[in-house]
Amino acid sequence: MPPSTARGIHPEFRLSLSREARVFCGVTLIAVPTIMYGGVTLLGILTKGAAGLNPGLVLDETQWALFRAGHAHAGVWVILSLILQVLLDATTLSHGSRLLARICAPAGAVSLSGAFFGLAFVSAFRVLLYLGAGSMAIAVVLTGIGLLRKPPSAGTSEQR
16 A cells, blocks of 8 residues: 555645646536536426426426436536546647637537527527537547647657
8 A cells, every 4th residue: 555645645646737727627616506506497497396496487398308408418518628627737739729628628518508508499509509519529639639649759848
């Protein structure tokens, strides 16, 4: 068993995040209560106010399906966004590419899930859906490329 430190975590197993990753993860986590609120609201709609919050909305089948999809996607995309922030610290991407991926991940998560809610009432929200999907694709592909690229040799001065 490895020796423990004062905090009880062996230094080899401590997660060291860059300042950027901490900021993006922190802001993303602060937004999680909005997803929780959405779940309580959906519960209120489903139970007609017997449980959860009752916003007084009456949704048809399509709207109900879009609300469920928006809520489910919010959770999934936010988790992926958080994972990408951590993985981006291990990539060989340039600072600009890494920053682009860091911004696109949470922006895509919010856009994608928000678009489902908007589509329940206005079809023009499909543009937001495509924007969010494109943003998430950029973040995922850049992160994947950055993880697969060969690290620069010791003589190169690529800044991380």
